[in-house]
Amino acid sequence: MLALDNPVRVRPEARQQIMDTFRANKIPDEYGLRVGIRGGGCGSSWLLGFDLPGPADEVYNVEDVRVIIDRKHLLYVLGAEIGYEPGGFTVDKPAAGE
Template sequence: MLQLDNPVRVRPEARQQILETLQANKIPDDYGLRIGVRGGGCGSSWLLGFDLPSSADEVYNVEDVRVIIDRKHLLYVLGAEIGYETGGFTIEKAGENQL
């Protein structure tokens, strides 16, 4: 069951990669992993990167990863699952690309 305490899920392989990246790049503790959506001409795409929270954000601790979500994006990212495969991060959302 999805709880607002954990609006997204971070898979173990993604968690490990995120924590290693933060440490290897000496990114300060007040930064976190921002997840959101970016609008486009024909739809939207996922936004994922390290950032500082602002007053418009909600900050969550998911699997020891500080996750930052803009309140305007919360509805769109709710239930997303962050993974990692060779070559980069993946984001999947239940029901996406299903008819």
């Protein structure tokens, strides 16, 4: 069961890459990793990027990573796992019931 204080998972390799990116680019602490979706239905894709939280956002501390999720996207991203491979970040969403 997911706790709302951990709506997504950040795998260790992704956490390290995120922290390295923050340090290398001197990104201010007010920023976080935005997790969301773009589009809808069969044409939806994952949205990952560094951003500042806005009034419609929820902010979470997941594995020491500040994660920003728009309240409208929360239901769609619950349970997602953010990873990192040599080609870039990955997002896996377990099927319902897993």
